[in-house]
Amino acid sequence: MASEKGKIGIVGSGLIGQSWAMLFASVGYTVTIYDILPEALEKSKTTIGTQLKELEKKKLLRGPLNAEQQIGKISTTTSLKDLKDSIYIQECVPERVNLKKDVFEKLDKIVGPKTILASSTSTLLPSTFTEELKNRKNCIVAHPVNPPYYVPLVEIVPAPWTDPKIAATTKELMLEIGQSPVLLSREHPGFALNRIQYAIFVECWSLIKRGILSVEDVDKVMSQGLGMRYAFLGPMETAHLNAEGMEAYYHHYRESMWNTIQQFDPAEKFEGPTADDIVKQLTEKIPLDKLADKRRWRDNCLTQLSILKNKLKEE
Ligand code: NAI
Structure with missing residues (x-):
């Protein structure tokens, strides 16, 4: 299954990198986690192993594979080149624009034209760290919510130059690993x-x-x-259900809502x-x-x- 599915790269082995690795491995992807710190990688391997076994014990493990099989899907490396054959790379380094720029530039140099380069950033617009890249049409934000194993939302945010096919494929991939993606039509400060x-x-x-x-x-x-x-x-659905449909909701509540909103600080x-x-x-x-x-x-x-x-x- 793994070879059919292709490889996933994770850059940064902290809290979010570990969660992504577990999510991708849960459906059988072969995952390689890269970090600049060997000790961070060691720690991530131990934490992932412990978490997956705990989840299995509590019958909360996701996907068709058992914990040992999922652990076997995840390896670590301190060489970025090991990610070059990935179909999808998820960057999870600390939230600093210059660091993201640096990591994306390095990834841009090693990957082929088909690799999707996604960032986990919570706040940075993708245009701020991907503009100069050769593969910029393959760059996108896939912003998870902590803890991603239990909170399935992923905000997918394209840069102005992101190929719509890349956005669509990223969305499909998120669905495949059991997350709930929303795709923004364009980048927007704070996302949604x-x-x-x-x-x-x-x-x-x-x-x-x-x-x-x-x-x-x-x-x-x-x-x-x-x-x-x-x-x-x-x-929105709450409002639709709180009256006999949304038309009725507007009819009954728009005046009082407007009057209250006028008094907001x-x-x-x-x-x-x-x-x-x-x-x-x-x-x-x-x-x-x-x-x-x-x-x-x-x-x-x-x-x-x-x-x-x-x-x-x-x-
Ligand atoms: P973290 O601090 O737990 O982990 C960052 C990891 O990146 C560390 O292992 C560090 O050694 C590694 N790293 C640093 N420089 C690197 C480089 N040049 N190359 C490779 N690895 C490098 O950070 P965390 O919390 O996992 O956050 C990562 C990203 O995810 C950030 O952009 C953050 O905004 C985003 N995010 C975080 C959430 C959270 O609740 N923690 C929720 C959603 C998104």
Whole structure:
């Protein structure tokens, strides 16, 4: 199966590189992870091995292969040239534009004209680090959401010069590995996920600043209210269901929505007394030395939610 499927290259063996490697190996791709640090590669091999075995024990392993087979699909290298025959390379180095530029230039020199060069960047527009490349029509962003093994969204963002066929193939590949891709028609600051996330953040900030709600209660509005729906339906479908269809929703709610929106505060830069107050309230609730515990709890919640969502899909 592996030879039919072709090879996948991963550049950067940190948190995100490891997740991509596991996702590609889960459906039988042969994956080579490159990093400049041999010790980072060693660590990634151990972490991936432990994670896959744990997932198998808990019956959460993805794909048709067992953990040992998936581990066998993943190798590591400190030589970038080992990625040259890859059909798809996913870059996962730290979020610095000059570093991305440097890595893409090096990849551009070793790959053939058919290799897709994808970046995991969360914030950088693909045009900022691919413009000068010989293979720039093959460059694209495939932005995952952490932890990608349980949160399937991938934002696919083309540069102005990306070949539409490359975008389509990347989307198909994401579907093949069990992720849920969305393809943006063009690059756009913040892509989609962060734009929506920041819009929510702006309004939460305003409610706290005006003293309407505490930090804890603003978070409750999401986790016990809106978020319960949003785990299954987006805001558009939610609206469609909240009336007798979207036409009716506009008819009933557009005036009151408009009146409320007119009173929104303009966005601020998240500094000053409100910023300090939010820090104080959050650190009282979750002291910094308890963050790791809370992250473990969050990851377990996401795992359980992902199991539930898959179960509901099957019914
Ligand atoms: P990380 O810091 O965990 O890992 C980065 C890895 O890149 C390290 O192993 C490092 O040794 C390696 N590296 C550094 N320079 C390199 C080079 N020149 N060539 C090859 N490897 C090199 O970073 P993380 O969190 O995995 O993030 C990677 C990318 O994914 C970033 O662009 C980030 O914005 C994006 N991303 C991160 C998410 C997250 O929640 N951590 C979520 C979605 C995207």
